[in-house]
Amino acid sequence: MASKVLMKGNEAIGEAAMIAGCRHYFGYPITPQSELPAYLAKHMPKRDGVFVQAESEVAAINMVYGSGGTGVRVMTSSSSPGISLKQEGISYIACAEVPCLIVNVVRGGPGLGNIAPAQSDYFQAVKGGGHGDYKLIVLSPSSVQEMADFTVLGFDLADKYRTPVMMLSDGYLGQMMEPVALPEATNIKKYDKPWATIGARGRGQNLISSIHLVPEDMEKHIEHLYKKYAEIEKNELLYEEYQCGDAEYVMVSYGITARICKTACVMAREQGIKLGLLRPKTLWPFPKMPISKLAQSKNVKGFISVELSTGQMIEDVRLAVNGLKPVELFGRTGGVVPTPNEVLTNVKRLFSIK
Amino acid sequence: MASKVLMKGNEAIGEAAMIAGCRHYFGYPITPQSELPAYLAKHMPKRDGVFVQAESEVAAINMVYGSGGTGVRVMTSSSSPGISLKQEGISYIACAEVPCLIVNVVRGGPGLGNIAPAQSDYFQAVKGGGHGDYKLIVLSPSSVQEMADFTVLGFDLADKYRTPVMMLSDGYLGQMMEPVALPEATNIKKYDKPWATIGARGRGQNLISSIHLVPEDMEKHIEHLYKKYAEIEKNELLYEEYQCGDAEYVMVSYGITARICKTACVMAREQGIKLGLLRPKTLWPFPKMPISKLAQSKNVKGFISVELSTGQMIEDVRLAVNGLKPVELFGRTGGVVPTPNEVLTNVKRLFSIK
Amino acid sequence: MKDKAKILEEVKTMKKVATRPKCLSDRTFHYCPGCTHGVVHRLVAETIDELAIQEKTIGVAPVGCSVFAYWYFNTDFSQAAHGRAPAVATGIKRSVPGSVVFTYQGDGDLAAIGTAEIIHAANRGEKITVIFINNAIYGMTGGQMAPTSLINQKTQTSPYGRDSETMGYPIRVSEMLSGFEGVKYLSRVAVDTPANIVKAKAAIKKAFQTQLEGKGFSMVEVLSICPTDWGMNVPDSKKWLQENMIPYYPLKEFKAPKAEDAKGGE
Amino acid sequence: MKDKAKILEEVKTMKKVATRPKCLSDRTFHYCPGCTHGVVHRLVAETIDELAIQEKTIGVAPVGCSVFAYWYFNTDFSQAAHGRAPAVATGIKRSVPGSVVFTYQGDGDLAAIGTAEIIHAANRGEKITVIFINNAIYGMTGGQMAPTSLINQKTQTSPYGRDSETMGYPIRVSEMLSGFEGVKYLSRVAVDTPANIVKAKAAIKKAFQTQLEGKGFSMVEVLSICPTDWGMNVPDSKKWLQENMIPYYPLKEFKAPKAEDAKGGE
Amino acid sequence: MGRVIISEETCKGCEACVLVCPAKILKLSEHLNESGYHPVSCVDQSKCTGCASCYRVCPDIVFEVYR
Amino acid sequence: MGRVIISEETCKGCEACVLVCPAKILKLSEHLNESGYHPVSCVDQSKCTGCASCYRVCPDIVFEVYR
Amino acid sequence: MSKKNNKFPLNLVIAGFGGQGVLLAGKLIAEAGLHEGREVSWIPSYGPEMRGGTANCTVILSDSEIGSPVVENPDVLMILNRPSMDKFLPSLKKDGICIYNKSIIEGFTPRSDVKMIAIPASEIADKIGSTKLLNMVLVGSFMANSKAFSEESLAYALKKSTSAKHQNLLPLNEKAILEGAKYI
Amino acid sequence: MSKKNNKFPLNLVIAGFGGQGVLLAGKLIAEAGLHEGREVSWIPSYGPEMRGGTANCTVILSDSEIGSPVVENPDVLMILNRPSMDKFLPSLKKDGICIYNKSIIEGFTPRSDVKMIAIPASEIADKIGSTKLLNMVLVGSFMANSKAFSEESLAYALKKSTSAKHQNLLPLNEKAILEGAKYI
């Protein structure tokens, strides 16, 4: 194991991206992700990479569309308002099957909001903030280590399925420092991309496009996409269960919040409360079956979705639980982050646990 | 009753908007909604109104933000890719509580897709395509008449709650012609807007803003928004039940698709199948309770969400049914519109009805 | 029929002086009768043939009547979002530096929604070639006002004519871009007459050559007609172009590598 | 303390020649030490006072260090999305034609993400006034390269200095906008010295007057310093502005209503 | 001395070529092609100069010109 | 003949005024204000010309100038 | 309100190239139907190109609320070009009517279980004065065959749909309609 | 790996104006902790303005996996200005330590159930050569009071966090640390 280095989450993404072979970044400044472009602006040139500060988020995502279409590993990053601006481009990218990594270091919204950590872009990432029928693979790291690991994973999944991947992080994970064991460059997979638009070079035309004028053709293409999505759901689900074995109450929580919940779990056990945590690492695909299984278990009396929003992921939890057990929400929003104690207190309140 | 005129849906919106007192339109051309700006470009000047073709959808939605902030009735319209571009602006507008009407004449997506009718922007409209915690009131007309009526309703709700309203239409409704009884100008309500930024005129500063730097302040503001949303859910739900009284199978369907389902209902009855239809007229608030009630009824054996997508509204149907009865999907996508016969055939297939 | 056979016999001994460029597919253009998109397609294709760059060219067409350009050009292609072709082209060129990348954009596309993208690609001196079709209107969406529509021009969204007081003035894009140092070739041409078409071809070729030589950004603005949305027949359209567009949008070579070496452009 | 009392006594018989404008609130600016946003705020406020338009003025501040401008100006305000102030101002002005609307935008805001909005507002001749703070950097987000950053300038995103080959050239916004007919007043000033500040004030006043007279679009580009993100103290910052920015961005009145009547601008 | 080969089915009858032919030998036909247009035809090939003006202005590459 | 009233607590010690005062009577104080800056002070009001240069360059409107 | 019953709902599809007046023909029929107090709906479908592409529209005339404005098997077809014939003829209801422009539609296999009405519409239109009148010829035939509305209602619809400055063309249009009405 | 046990997890909040070096102080402590093999986390929080606003960070040093990086009741506070004192002092754990810069913090009510360590840090820093060394003085005191890591580890962290061209400033920094370490 390589020795650990103390890094900010944003920087860990940058370093891991380069290790994963990414040499193309297109982005536009916004807090709280600015350390990522700053890191890449500094290090890309040393590795013959391309760092372009685009004129806007809209331009950046369309540069990614062009670049990813040539088969190189490419990424962009932004934070909430900037990600909203990218929605048209993301919809195009999903439709045209351009592999790429899109990082959202989520901040408090709606509107300009603030620069504190939030998880209120869940719907946008998971249900589709852009128009039309499509899905993104959505990865949710919960430590600086995972910021690095999921970056590598993201590029891999993007190439494997020819699909855009979003990393849904937040202001805390982006800005905090923790020790990281950087991924090994030798473990990086490479993929053939015979579809890339790099000049025809004697073969027939390659085309990156999202127009299908005849509805039946469009439907066929969407069916193709959804077959791929079904594969991804089957193969790529990631989640972690913590103290769920005998749990009477299960929190579902991701990202920075899951860490707070973990501490709350420990505190709960000290008080004799059987509290567990299910942490999705992939938000799409969502751990529907694992939650459904827990819902069917006799121990479990109820679920609590703990999120930094007014309640977004809770809909997916409810869909998974499907009425078998009560599902409650503990959410803080607008950039407010609860303490472990506050989480526990609210779990107890919601289920009248003494 | 005024005599009916044959109009396109897009034109009906335009005429109704002017009747509702709207004198400000900011938009950018896109098929299949172009008849609306063309209509307004022609008629606004005659009524001393302002028609501005903006340089882009992004500019248009921000003009709406400025204009609506002054208290005038203002609207914009676009179609799927253009609505994606407006997501940042919509999030700002929701946060800053700017009343306005946003029309999405949905077309086949994702990507550039095509210009045929679709309902695949449901998630974007109802869950929030923009960043952060917010809601839009989402109206779903199902005839040219309702295109007119819901335009008036939309302006009213926007002013009443100081909130953006989206009309989620589709390529068929926008382009089709039907006879319309235009709304009466005398029935239009007016609202005081002491918060409008029209120059201080001796009072203190008015401010239209969406920044709340301190997370606790932001959270308080979001709570304020959600209290308002709760009011809206209580007061403004609209839906129609058709042959649901004794129905064994209930289709949930909106917009143009609901009309096709209605014909399918009639055909079903002819075959002795007790098929009913629940048609949401407001997609947010969603008719959760009515569906839940039907789910609890002994007659009802199952639900079918019929939509022009790979399945978006079905999640809200499932959340309402909450596991009590099976919920199936019949969806066509990419601009393909099913015939009534096809709907019926698939309902029978999904529930093995002979 | 007999005639045809005779001619086919006669030409066997003659030299073919003009025929479909190799770089174009056999597909019939979907454009309206008389629409000059077809002419410009042909000029670009001839250029690609003559420079022998078909195998390393990647075209980028955003939305507009020419969104299906990829049906016609036998090169790799990327279909871009409305207005964003210069950004997409930037992404491509930065990833495949040895390639030749061109965008093919309408005036609604380039001068309205895509304003920021064209300006910044030009300013960065991206080594791409932009073919900019100025037909003073939005074609594909059925004839709305473009930033380049002339004063008093009637369109779907300026039914009483473009009024400078509320809708502003027609934007002279080439003049606006000529000030940027990253722009190395820039020319405005028209495709109304055979003579102008010959000049247009020369300009397009110079633009591609500028890219091939790695100099910087190159663009050709092509004054074009849209008979359908102008509501005129083809002869009238050409006359309208000559009498109204050319006076406001003078034909001119704004910048060329040679001149630039000497003086830094105009 | 004793001193202070004495002075307070002495000034009772004197004339107050310079004091906080009425249009500004009492709140202390949140800007960094030496940041000239404060100076420009004051100049705008003085102008509003002198023209007696406080009660009909609506300010628009997009994101940037000055996003909280509404804390300071005792006028109605709208806080706009990044880059979109000219669109927001258009919406306001078209809805309240009798009002005075100004935007206050940084160079990242106006010259990058907001390129299309500023160009089209200018071209439409929107009757608004734009205060454009050119400090050659993104301030609020911690010092990234702006379109106006100078060649070789080191920033967070050009750590080895701005390289024209890959990042393009600093954009001269006023020069670019001066060609638009809708633009009626346009000037570039600096706020480095008392003399230049006096000139800046005059320009800002003319810009507002242009709007009041209903002539069209007006803008003042203000060369400013950002000591924090430039990583310099205030004296060095002013020197840097004088030695590097002014030569590239010459101070100049590009357009003024009078001149325009005679000759149509420069 | 020239000859033109006209691909009737691709012609959209826009008259651009008719307008510019210096020999004035191009005319729209009476009959319609499959797309419903009156296609152009050359009424006197012997007068063709092979100048290729028709080829140049034709948006649909209807002509092949020989000299 | 002038006088300046300095609002110490709003001063951020940027020295802009010190730089431009023609009478050279402005200096940063030794002590810190509540915001942690060394505020400017006028060391000799009798030399003040009342030119208001300090007022002009001060971003924080620390000065009131009398004449 | 004249109710000619059992003819309704009457579902019609009109198809041809863009620019042939397909959409206007449908609109006239819908207006005429509305004038007689019917529920009507008109729904277009066309490609992105303004001309040269295909365009079609569906018109429903009904005595009761119209559910689906989309029709699988129309009662009547009005076909203006060859590709549309290939595309729509198979969908026509048994015993339905297919009115078509035989001037440019040739070489297809007609159906024997429907009524095929071949009209040299382009020629007729040219003769009256303009190829553009083609659609009116077919509308005339539709009126005569379907008896869905009276001549007066159609005349009213035509007048209403014609802009002030083109009112002088009304007689030519009416002539074309009457010529077409001869084909039953 | 030296484990000084039961001291850990140690939760620290550092707060002051932006520009006072709050974040760097925290980073040094985290690096020093990492150097001794601890799990560490560092999390900042600041306003939009670069200077003049408030900035604070939370550092955790622990012997096991760190769950929540957010801390409600820190074990140690390091306070650089008056507003931060008002904001954070109430949150300090009973028997915790509050190290603060008394040079500019006056007139607040100290708590009696915690250890208050008042340091004339600005003066000390000025004396050593630069007001900027203020944060180092406090870090020194933290080291001495918490015994969370050795002097060597801190020196290592300092060296690692100092860019090549500022290595010459190391001695001054170390001096400030040692001065601060006198306050226990």
Ligand SMILES: Cc1ncc(C[n+]2csc(CCOP(=O)(O)OP(=O)(O)O)c2C)c(N)n1
């Ligand atoms: C985001 C977005 N907005 C609007 C449209 C609709 N649209 C398609 S093409 C076009 C403009 C066409 O005009 P122009 O660029 O001048 O090209 P032309 O068709 O005239 O060749 C528009 C507005 C779209 N496809 N996407």
Ligand SMILES: Cc1ncc(C[n+]2csc(CCOP(=O)(O)OP(=O)(O)O)c2C)c(N)n1
């Ligand atoms: C859509 C969006 N993108 C990015 C940002 C982040 N952002 C805030 S201000 C700013 C630029 C600030 O620079 P400038 O406009 O030059 O103003 P200054 O701060 O220098 O006064 C940026 C990129 C944002 N808030 N919204």
Ligand code: SF4
């Ligand atoms: S609409 Fe205009 S630009 Fe488009 S193909 Fe037709 S004539 Fe050409």
Ligand code: SF4
């Ligand atoms: S080549 Fe010249 S002369 Fe011959 S047909 Fe064409 S235009 Fe006429």
Ligand code: SF4
């Ligand atoms: S008014 Fe002039 S002389 Fe007096 S302190 Fe200010 S700058 Fe100095």
Ligand code: SF4
């Ligand atoms: S210019 Fe203002 S803030 Fe700066 S030192 Fe002088 S008084 Fe203080």
